[in-house]
Amino acid sequence: MSKPLLVEIIAYAPTAFYHCTHCEIAWQEMGKSGRVHEEQLENSLPEDLAHEYQEVSDWVREMFRVYCDGIILKVIDAASIEGFYKSLKYNARRYPAVIVNGKSRFTGSQKLASASEEIATQLANQPVEA
Numbered sequence: 001m002s003k004p005l006l007v008e009i010i011a012y013a014p015t016a017f018y019h020c021t022h023c024e025i026a027w028q029e030m031g032k033s034g035r036v037h038e039e040q041l042e043n044s045l046p047e048d049l050a051h052e053y054q055e056v057s058d059w060v061r062e063m064f065r066v067y068c069d070g071i072i073l074k075v076i077d078a079a080s081i082e083g084f085y086k087s088l089k090y091n092a093r094r095y096p097a098v099i100v101n102g103k104s105r106f107t108g109s110q111k112l113a114s115a116s117e118e119i120a121t122q123l124a125n126q127p128v129e130a
Contacts, residue, residue, distance in 0.1 A: 002126040004072045011056050011096035013047045013077040054095045059112045
């Protein structure tokens, strides 16, 4: 089996903020934590970005269904420090940005099909280890 292909996805992602572990447990025991976090996730992205994130999520599920252990998918929040760094490194100015094997870059949700083709090509061209 050959080494899995790394696929990085830089996208705006829903965000929820949590308390420290001890406080979270206390809030959960009182039944107060779940709804607050659900509401944060529901309202953390504008409608257009939430729709775009759903497209990316569906695409990720499909990639796992098709390639299973052949790929490693890493989703990076564009608003995080790592997202900022990766955006500079790969010259990604639009999101979602899909980087295949650290070389090929596809930006915008309309390019997800092209990213899928590149993943298939790179996996087909990988040498098989004995």
